[in-house]
Amino acid sequence: MLKQENRIGLNKDFDRAFKAGQSFYSKIVGIKAVINQDNKNRFGILINTKVSKKAVIRNRIRRQIREIIKQNLDKIELGRNYVFIVFPEILGKNSLEIKENVENGFKKLKAYKKIK
């Protein structure tokens, strides 16, 4: 679980990310990123019942993605909102494959801090 200040809580934040965000899509997960004003990073995860009807499976995927975010939190530059969209293709993938996809997405969105 992420800290309170790193979560997206408002509906309009999600709407704004969908309308104006830069995007990255792979087969199993999509990422939308948009600049915010707070100089903090916020994250939100969307996973609906079309992925799976069972709440246990949806919760587990959500936790796996959260864990990946936590591992990358230090490396990411501040000041953006990120929204993750999960697609049904994710079923059957293990956590290494998901991690590869998500980190590839961060790279494409130029989210990492520049190494001096």
Next chain:
RNA sequence: UCAGGGUGAGCGGGCAAUUACUCUUUCUAAGUUUAGGCUUAAAAGGGGAGGAAAGUCCGGACUUCACUAAAAAUGGUAGUGGGUAACGCCCACCGGGCCGUUUCGGUUAAAGUCGUGCGGUCAAGGGACAGUGCCACAGAGACAAUACUAAUCCUGGAUUUUAUAACAGGAAAAAAGGUGAAAAGAAGCUGGGUGUUUCGCAAGGAGCUACCGGUUUCGCUCCUCAGCAAUGAGGAUAGCGUGGUAAACCCUACCAGAAGCAAGAGCAAACUUUCUUUUAACUCUCGGGUUAUGAGAAAUGACAAGUGGCUCGCAUGAGCUUAUUAGUAAUAAUAAGCCUAGAUAAAUGAUUGCCUAGAACAGAAUCCGGCUUAUAGCUGCUCUGAUAAC
């Protein structure tokens, strides 16, 4: 002891270390307030998903709206008695269906079959003389219904007499054929017996069967006894009670006002769309500019529509554990002890070691009582079979 089935009564991975999240208690610091207190941050301690949290199939609590009561309408429930806040749930009993059985009896050469006992299991189990509807096809006729065939009688045919056919009309008749799931009883066993098939050289044997009887069981009527009752047991008479469907309308008895925590109460006044104004920067068209279009950002005001924020509701309850008492049981009463999730884009994760192994079904969202469905493995109870010992 092993194997398999049933039930669902108990459990539903454990221990240790580091770290992340949520609620809460204590203490410290800062801000604010006259004070109580409130807000923010840090530290230490404690709590942190289920038996189904699921399906939303029933029943309640609670909230708002409506409202004299009752009745009507609409919907639901249905053996009898009890339990419960209530129920379509649970318990006990009654009757029924199905399965098993070397309990016993009738019958048989046997297989089988009928009754009965025991065990298991299933089920929404009031009323069809209050009324209405429906019962396809077939059939004469599907309910106080009917005359198709064969058979019987009468008239016409039919005349001088006698006999009389086909055919036409009428009467009476349910004993027969035929139809169907069902047609004013149903079923099993059996004796005699007619016909027929088959085996045999024959005597004779075996199978099926028109018809006439015997006996048993169920249904119908009456009496006695048992039971609160549903109903059961025994006896007697007659040889026969006029079908099915109410998970069709309906009748009888009983129950129900409607909507649902996204209910609802309070605080604060925000955001979006639309209209108006301004600014610089970006993208597309282009060699470049102007213009135009789209999107974004900021400010001001308007009031219309829409969307959203915070607090409460919201965790002490028909609560849990143990003991005793009442009761066949469901359950109830009394006493003692205990406090046991409360999030809001939504908390249990990650890494590692050991046990015994990458453990089944599966994630609270206002809260309870049930039902239904999913479920690896372990324990308990129970049934069946095998083996060994006594």
Next chain:
RNA sequence: GGAGAGGUCGCAUAGUGGUCGAUUGCGCUCGCUUGGAAAGCGGGUAAGGUGAAAGCCUUCGAGGGUUCAAAUCCCUCUCUCUCCG
């Protein structure tokens, strides 16, 4: 979280308990028409298996039940869709 609606040929839809392997349209296919096509007209096929056919068994999301008889009536599951601040 709560409240509802539906599931029938490849697709979209009909179907009072009985004559139902089940209607109609778009498809597909054969024939007529045309110089050739389209359109039109007529026939067949298409909802499972087997079979030369007749027929037999099975069948309307799945499983039970009521009834002489169920796509239809009742119950329990399953899948799809819609609405509610």
